[in-house]
Amino acid sequence: MRSLILDAARSIFLEKGYEQTSIRNIAERIEYSPGTIYLYFKEKDDIFHALHEEGFSRMLEQMQPLQFVSDPFERLKAMGRVYMEFAKNNKDFYDLMFIMQAPMKMEKNDEWVMGDRTLGYLKQVISECMATGRFQGRDVNFLSFTIWASLHGMCALYCRERCQAYHDEHIEHTALLNGGFQNFVDMLEKL
């Protein structure tokens, strides 16, 4: 039942967006009454928290192949590329995972599990880079934040329509993301 609800929620969310994903809409889709959903989820955010976790496992899946890139810095750059591609191709999931307030209101003692794992993965790669002499004297936590935030910034501006600020210069949003990423990689290389 729980996954029946989740399947309906996901499909409405992906095809009609967050706003349209109401308890009543979900209930209608699975042909149950609204009240029923509350027997399986404490509140609406609980559903989005579940989808939130699912988003992370999807992203981690796409990063799976990168474990075979032996050079840690190459792996780090590839991770960045996958991260940004994920945001571009899964706008709604990305929004849910990194921008929306909704799934964050949970008692997060139990789960922000997947997010932690992802961040851990990033920090590990950075550590490996440092072991090869890169990023000397930097703190892993701060550096991971800098890197994460820089990429997130581009993705977030993209997701939330702020790339339109470059509309007059006739720059494609996707070119903006690519150019921005390239710049950042160049900076990282020189750090």
Next chain:
Amino acid sequence: MRSLILDAARSIFLEKGYEQTSIRNIAERIEYSPGTIYLYFKEKDDIFHALHEEGFSRMLEQMQPLQFVSDPFERLKAMGRVYMEFAKNNKDFYDLMFIMQAPMKMEKNDEWVMGDRTLGYLKQVISECMATGRFQGRDVNFLSFTIWASLHGMCALYCRERCQAYHDEHIEHTALLNGGFQNFVDMLEKL
């Protein structure tokens, strides 16, 4: 009247947040009926669009003193610091300006004016930096995006509670922002 509504909206928004700022609440605060508000604003987002613009003019105000910093790169760094301080001290305004979808749905032919001006300011400073030999071979638009996005990323993760990912390492959010900013400045210096 228009500014009476706006004043009420701003004060509710700043003291109780976006969610609590409903047409009905605004109407109650100014002791008019809900319908009246629609005589002065086409829709709710229209109100938030006005506050959105106000946010930019507040931020630009705080950047005003920086025009006296003669070295453009120093000015650029100072702008960054002011930008992040603004986000830290005006979470809700920052959210409205750079994260929320609400004020973006407007027919933006008329106004994203202040945002444009701010971005123009950034691009100009970068140009001046380039005139002194910095950032050789970079494109102003891409570079401005890279810089803006990097700072925005940190601010956005902060505003939307994602800094909690570093909770276990007992890192203060404010330390994270400072450390992240420092890292980024170091990178910019070497680019």
Next chain:
DNA sequence: TTGTTTTACTGAACACCGTTCATTAAGTTT
């Protein structure tokens, strides 16, 4: 088989939301 208890589900009700619109009241012209 009958009675009892547990389980799953309902859907009306509550308190909100943004938005519209016929109606009213006040002020201004003619």
Next chain:
DNA sequence: AAACTTAATGAACGGTGTTCAGTAAAACAA
């Protein structure tokens, strides 16, 4: 005094998340 214009109303519409008394079916006990 009559006609017109303006400003404001507040009930109504269709939506939202959430709760809860009530129901019906299934499982268990006698």
